[in-house]
Amino acid sequence: MNAFDLQIQSTASDGKHTPAEIVRMAAERRVMTIAITDHDTVAGVAEAIIASSGLGVRVIPGIEMSVEEHGLHILGYGIDCANEKLHGVLEESKQGRIAGAQQMVENLRHSGFAVTWDDVRKQATGAVVARPHLARAVLAHPENKAKLGGVSTVHDFIEAFLADDSPNYVRRPHISAHDAIELIRHAGGVAVWSHPAIHFRNDPDGLEQMLQKLIEWGIKGVEVFNPSHTEDDVEYLEGLVTTYHLLRTAGSDFHEARPSVRDSQGLHAAEFIGDYETYGFSTEGILERLDEAMTEEKEM
Numbered sequence: 001m002n003a004f005d006l007q008i009q010s011t012a013s014d015g016k017h018t019p020a021e022i023v024r025m026a027a028e029r030r031v032m033t034i035a036i037t038d039h040d041t042v043a044g045v046a047e048a049i050i051a052s053s054g055l056g057v058r059v060i061p062g063i064e065m066s067v068e069e070h071g072l073h074i075l076g077y078g079i080d081c082a083n084e085k086l087h088g089v090l091e092e093s094k095q096g097r098i099a100g101a102q103q104m105v106e107n108l109r110h111s112g113f114a115v116t117w118d119d120v121r122k123q124a125t126g127a128v129v130a131r132p133h134l135a136r137a138v139l140a141h142p143e144n145k146a147k148l149g150g151v152s153t154v155h156d157f158i159e160a161f162l163a164d165d166s167p168n169y170v171r172r173p174h175i176s177a178h179d180a181i182e183l184i185r186h187a188g189g190v191a192v193w194s195h196p197a198i199h200f201r202n203d204p205d206g207l208e209q210m211l212q213k214l215i216e217w218g219i220k221g222v223e224v225f226n227p228s229h230t231e232d233d234v235e236y237l238e239g240l241v242t243t244y245h246l247l248r249t250a251g252s253d254f255h256e257a258r259p260s261v262r263d264s265q266g267l268h269a270a271e272f273i274g275d276y277e278t279y280g281f282s283t284e285g286i287l288e289r290l291d292e293a294m295t296e297e298k299e300m
Contacts, residue, residue, distance in 0.1 A: 002250065009039065072210075198229075255270070
């Protein structure tokens with residue numbers, strides 16, 4: 001059982017559980033340090049911190065920012081959630097997400113699905129509208145059953161009808177990785193590359209070249225342990241963090257408590273908080289080094 005989880009999404013973005021529920025679930029599983037890292041919002045952090053009182057769970061303020069290059073995600077840890085510049089950028093991102101989601105609703109309707117913007121808003125109860133909310137809205141309509149065929153889960157719907165190359169998908173403008181890292185650091189946080197292997201599957205040279213650019217721009221670490229990483233991925237990333245003297249982090253990328261099918265390499269969506277494989281590699285020192293880095297960023 002893993003004692004910490006540094007990537008969790010709540011209802012503030014595209015997760016299914018409120019920040020308070022996440023803290024209680026963490027306590028039940030004895031995951032005593034967590035980070036709330038919602039997509040492009042910090043709206044769930046305060047609720048999680050309040051809920052953690054008396055439960056013995058430490059909540060690290062965090063975020064996961066979507067960036068332009070390769071569709072990467074950049075995690076920020078220890079950020080000042082009241083930072084004005086951060087809030088300004090996140091508000092622009094929120095409006096961009098809404099406009100894109102509204103167009104995707106129209107695209108899905110033209111594709112024959114019964115769905116309205118009101119349906120989506122009922123699913124998106126937090127600060128961010130994302131593809132899972134559209135998927136849940138479509139899946140909730142009984143009249144879509146025939147068109148869905150065997151598609152019955154959010155993941156499968158997105159893969160079939162809202163993938164990046166789907167005509168239904170609308171790509172919104174994103175902040176650059178350089179600017180996202182700068183913004184995280186401006187807010188007193190530590191920037192870490194989220195689940196890097198999924199963006200460069202079978203392209204280790206491309207991954208390392210991207211990492212070199214991110215280091216130039218101020219990235220401090222790499223998420224080594226994640227359910228989307230194979231044992232080979234973890235071994236390769238362990239080598240990179242040693243070579244470049246980077247932080248390691250570990251997170252489940254948890255969105256919803258539910259059973260998940262594992263493929264032949266063990267890849268899966270997290271079933272519970274703290275659900276990530278370490279393949280025998282040690283996680284010792286991860287929190288201690290992250291704490292040191294967060295303290296350093298705040299002193300700069």
